[in-house]
Amino acid sequence: MVLPDVVLSAASDVLVALEAARLRVVTAESCTGGLVAGALTHQAGSSAAVSGGFVTYSNAMKQTCLGVPEAMLVQWGAVSEAVALAMAFGALQAADDADVSVAITGIAGPDGGSAEKPVGLVWFAVMRRGREARAERRMFAGGRIAVRAQAVGHALGMVLGEV
Known part of the structure; x- marks a missing residue:
């Protein structure tokens, strides 16, 4: 997927802000499949502000890589506020050199939605060390x-809000 110029421009803005603040970001992505990390690392010199990213598409990966509790996934489902927050926390725990994390979990479609959780529903979480997520x-x-493109743009905006 090629990201729109507006998203790549937003990623550039985020990198400039992170570098100016001497902060680093880590991503924890599900429905975006690494596109946030991809947008950020599309920019030359992004290693100054990007720690890395986790693509945790399955529940098992959310548990193994980010420490999301199985009980939380069972109770709330992968597409939930609780899981997004746990993903953001887990990414920061796993990336010692990161200051900010952003997590995305949702239903991009075209299948997988339900009446309770329709296609297009996305939960985001952002966390900066020393602050509440x-x-x-x-x-x-x-x-x-x-x-997916809208989710990437929104996630970048949330990171910018933490800088």
């Missing part, structure tokens, strides 16, 4: 590509 729920319109 915050989560946001968004509903995005369009097909899989549009949902």
